[in-house]
Amino acid sequence: MVKAGGGKAEEILKRLATRISEEHRVEAALEAKRRGKKIVGVVSSCVPEEVIWAAGMFPWRIAGAWGGDVSRANIYRPVKTDLYCTHVLQSLLDGRLDFLDGVVFTYWTDDIRRLWDIWVHLKKPSFAYMLYVPHKDSELARSEFRGGIARLITAVEEFGNVEISREDLQEAIGVYNRWRGLLKRLYELRKREIPALWGWETLGVTTASFVTPREELNRELEGLVESLNDRRISEVAVWPRLMVCGEDMDDPAHLKLIEDMGAVVAMDDLDTGSRYFWETTEANGDPIYALSKRYLASSSSPRNYEWGKYVDRVIEWARDFKIDGVLNLPGMYNYWRQTITPYLMDRLTESGIPAMTFLTEYRVASVGQFRTKVQGFIETLGARRKR
């Protein structure tokens, strides 16, 4: 690997890439809490975190427990249901989320909706808000979702006994757009023949955003992006360049496993990665409408009614990032991704992009089998390349 930007950049990268680990993820939140800030848990990439930030609170996106024991969660959630939700519930029931003052969910899937129900049923914490996100992006949906965000603002104001002004929202939009812009620049560095970052490092940075105050993160990212300009992950180009598609994948170790097999994950289609930040929010005009527009545009995913639009973007990314193969990794019992999979695979094949689907667990598990499957895919790509 060619290191650049001095040890400082490597240090920032290392720090960010491990921030989502169970050991470190609560540190910034606990520190903020000590300073009197309210910590509001966020479930799903479609919660407009700007609203919480504008209220002077810390939006802390929830990752689940990474361990194998989900016995407490299984009291409420049967085994064959979405594993991300099960692992989040396990964290809650283990008391690891007791520091949260509140939580905001979106009505993203049936599983997440019912996780909210369990949260309410258990009455912890007392502020548990549910925001509906339309399944399509239309003028009607934007207008209704604008109303939804306005109601969220009122609820957060009442909860925190604060007022959120238009200027507060505009400032929040500015801070979040800055963050998105910096991550976009980071992703640009992955387009290079020899990317500046490994896929697991990049996922480490995007998931660090879950648990790091935005202003602090922006400062770190500014230093990092500048100094990564001359960085290369190796002396020679790494082949193959893969793109990974999936949901709720918040442990960078998943991608490290793939990259340890000799590939590089040069792009992702993850709600914990690119789909978390890709679109920016219009800075002018009505800020609530601008947020509605931004979050509906960013909801392009298997959960959206327009499968074609979502897959078009996956194909576009595959071309832009010169991807050799796509690894589609639906989580077990994540039904939206599982049901779109045949369509996604057909479309990728028609577009001449080799693709493979493996079911994965939320936590890193069945490592040997996963490696075997990835190795098989890489070798298939190799055979195709020789032809």
Added chain:
Amino acid sequence: MNHFEAEIAKYERRIRKLEEHPASGRLRCNRLLYEALIEDCKENLRAWKAGEPFAVTTSWEEVFAAMGFHVLSAPFLADRVDKESARYLQVARNAGFPTELCDRFGVSLGMFLTGDLPRPAICTGANHSCDMEMSQALAIGYYSKCPVFNIDRYIEPDYEPVDYLMGEASRLIEFTEKNVPGVKFDEERMREIWETEMVIQGYLSETHEFYKARPCPVRGNEVFRLPYPFTRFLTPKAVEYFRALRDEVGELVKKGVGGIPEEKMRVMWLVSSFFHFDVFTILEKYGVSVPIFMIEAIPQFYQCRFGWRYWDESDSPLKRMVKRAMLNCWAGPAERWVQDVEVHCKEFGIDALIYFMNGGCPANLNSAKILADRVKSDLGLPTLLLEGRMLDEGTFDSASATREIENFITMCLNR
């Protein structure tokens, strides 16, 4: 044999069985139901042969009927498949869909993939009860190469705008008229459909009032019968069936006749059941009646809570439909489901609940424990959470299911 031909053969068999065993304990009016279903299948066969347009939908049957479509209600069609379900599920799995998906999804998709149902001209789903209904429409539409329009219902725990869903319904009509040549929404036809449905719902509402009687006048498997979407029952024969059902059940109540010999306990059955295994006979052995089958759309099927008007006289038929669709409680927070269940537990004098945890359905699976906790704390009622698959017989173990039900009933009766 395609699906409609298989259905005709099945209902003809059932009619013969009723004739051969008139004292089997089944309601006499079932004959009318089977005849109405045969009529409907024959009409579908004729339309298929004539190349008339079919629409696949999960909850907007009336709108499509008012546009001149023949309507295929995918999940309900799947429910009625008998032995063929294993074959359909396998076809869907071979296409890349996982085994854990809801059986209704797999079976209905398999029916289209095998060509046992006509290729639709349009597909529609909605988030009225669960995510699967939307992805089902998208998958069927993709394989049938037809346009898809999914309806979005905006639902917050304490806020649900009628206008948004009306806007979506209007866009559905616009989209359909644009994408399927020659179809046009006929408001007058929609009004006629609504009025006929109200007659049928009136009969159903009265019938369900009769089910509250002690003893419950019918066996559990009669109560478990979900009325197929009403558009399929708009013929005079179908209306005659619902009237006959009300009259026959009313007659039984008047005579004090129970569906089972000695009613010792009353159970609410929830969500769904094994369609290939008769759980009601097990319950009957213990003197357990099932006066109500509770699913998410019970108010919209039976106009429950009985006599409750959820629309205004000034509303257009489309708006009434929209308001009815909003009664489906599975789309919202679990609290709505809990409240609907608790109201009906009280009204039907329920002693215990059996909650069928239908595999592949996160909306019901993840609310089961909440509901069980709540009916216990609010009403003091026990609940059996029974895991299973509706249609996938390959994963079924009758001995375990029987034991679980028997143990639960024994426990309840010993209290």
